[in-house]
Amino acid sequence: MTQPDRATETDLDRELIARWTAGDERAATQLVERHATALARFAASLGVREEIDELVQDTFVRAFGALESFKGESSLRTWLFTIERRLVLDRRRSDARRRSEVLIGESDAATGFDSLDKVVAEETEQRLRGAVQRLSPMQRDVFVLRVSEGRSYKEIADILGSTEGAARVHYHNAMRALKEFVDE
Amino acid sequence: MSDCSNPGIQDLLPDLIHGRLDAVSAARVEAHVATCEECARSLAMLRSVRGALHAGTRAIPAAHVAAIVARLPRPSAAATSSSDVIDLSSAREARRRPMGHGGRWRVAAAIGVIAIGGMSVTIAQRGLLGIPGRAPDTAVQIAAVANSAASERRISATPGLPETASVAISDAALAAPTRASASQLTTPVGELDDLSERELQGLLDGLDRWDGTTSVEPSPAMPPIHGGADAAHR
Numbered sequence A: 001m002t003q004p005d006r007a008t009e010t011d012l013d014r015e016l017i018a019r020w021t022a023g024d025e026r027a028a029t030q031l032v033e034r035h036a037t038a039l040a041r042f043a044a045s046l047g048v049r050e051e052i053d054e055l056v057q058d059t060f061v062r063a064f065g066a067l068e069s070f071k072g073e074s075s076l077r078t079w080l081f082t083i084e085r086r087l088v089l090d091r092r093r094s095d096a097r098r099r100s101e102v103l104i105g106e107s108d109a110a111t112g113f114d115s116l117d118k119v120v121a122e123e124t125e126q127r128l129r130g131a132v133q134r135l136s137p138m139q140r141d142v143f144v145l146r147v148s149e150g151r152s153y154k155e156i157a158d159i160l161g162s163t164e165g166a167a168r169v170h171y172h173n174a175m176r177a178l179k180e181f182v183d184e
Numbered sequence B: 001m002s003d004c005s006n007p008g009i010q011d012l013l014p015d016l017i018h019g020r021l022d023a024v025s026a027a028r029v030e031a032h033v034a035t036c037e038e039c040a041r042s043l044a045m046l047r048s049v050r051g052a053l054h055a056g057t058r059a060i061p062a063a064h065v066a067a068i069v070a071r072l073p074r075p076s077a078a079a080t081s082s083s084d085v086i087d088l089s090s091a092r093e094a095r096r097r098p099m100g101h102g103g104r105w106r107v108a109a110a111i112g113v114i115a116i117g118g119m120s121v122t123i124a125q126r127g128l129l130g131i132p133g134r135a136p137d138t139a140v141q142i143a144a145v146a147n148s149a150a151s152e153r154r155i156s157a158t159p160g161l162p163e164t165a166s167v168a169i170s171d172a173a174l175a176a177p178t179r180a181s182a183s184q185l186t187t188p189v190g191e192l193d194d195l196s197e198r199e200l201q202g203l204l205d206g207l208d209r210w211d212g213t214t215s216v217e218p219s220p221a222m223p224p225i226h227g228g229a230d231a232a233h234r
Helices: A003-021 A025-045 A052-065 A076-094 A096-102 A116-133 A137-148 A153-160 A164-183 B008-017 B023-033 B037-055 B062-071 B088-096 B101-125 B171-175 B197-209
Strands: B152-155 B167-170
Touching (some): A025 B062, A076 A153, A116 B037, A137 A153, A137 B008, A164 B008, B008 B037
């Protein structure tokens, strides 16, 4: 997606928000469809393993309840990521049980009927996901937003409440650490 | 320590993967990657990690999307007219989506007010307050006429509910507002929660057109109030 395409996506989100505010329920469905999977993916990247669907739902409920405060200075997806990340942090603070989320791969085991190639591919993917989870929380969040979600350093800074410079540093540190994990 | 001769390229690799670079910048980065072993390794790792992170997440199913939308707080400035909120062409979809609690309370309150108001009118009309009036009417029934059998459409009840929970709504009654005395709308026997949004909206439309009087025969459940103008003095 080139920069002009990103602007088009932002315009589409703004149009859907305006239609929703005017009472068009179908606009809400389109907005949820556009961003729900990315939110689920981001949540999984943050280490959330349980009740991802509920987290995504809560994110949308919070966002739609505060649409009047969304000024459009960042993209809607950036704003949604911001909300979701705060919800994840709130969960971790209030529920020690969530620490089970750092256990990676228990549900990812291949079955005995999978082909060898598929097994190898899945194990590689599992290993890479595990490597990402071994990063420090800030490095992981920056890396995931940069590589998995394609956010700019400015957007990452907005989501994490940091600066572009700090985001850039965290990203490069994450890259260095990942290369070492992968080479182990 | 990076062995890359152009460290700035490392910053652009995620943008290349996501197609965020213009044609000139993308070509410049790709040309560098073709000659730099470290950047080529970094790009391959980034693509693999991105693929792994995406592969570990399933798409949100449509049913869950619908559940999310149903839970969303409604905008305060939403249009309230039925033509904007209810899409007749997607009545089945609207029927599956439950009306919020506010809508159901509105219907229940409206029916209750009509019931009380109807009884008041009935009492007044029967002269209990010294005012001569017509024959007693049931307070609960709201009449919506069916112009023809072909135009009348019965919306099937939600599976599992008794047939009496269904509501017959006349197309003519919905399309052409008339005096309520000319239309018949059977109130559902089931709980309001069992009604679809369209059915509830039909009740509200009927209530909106009700002029406060009815001309139907009293139902067996509510025997007519007998007495003449001087009944109050007996």
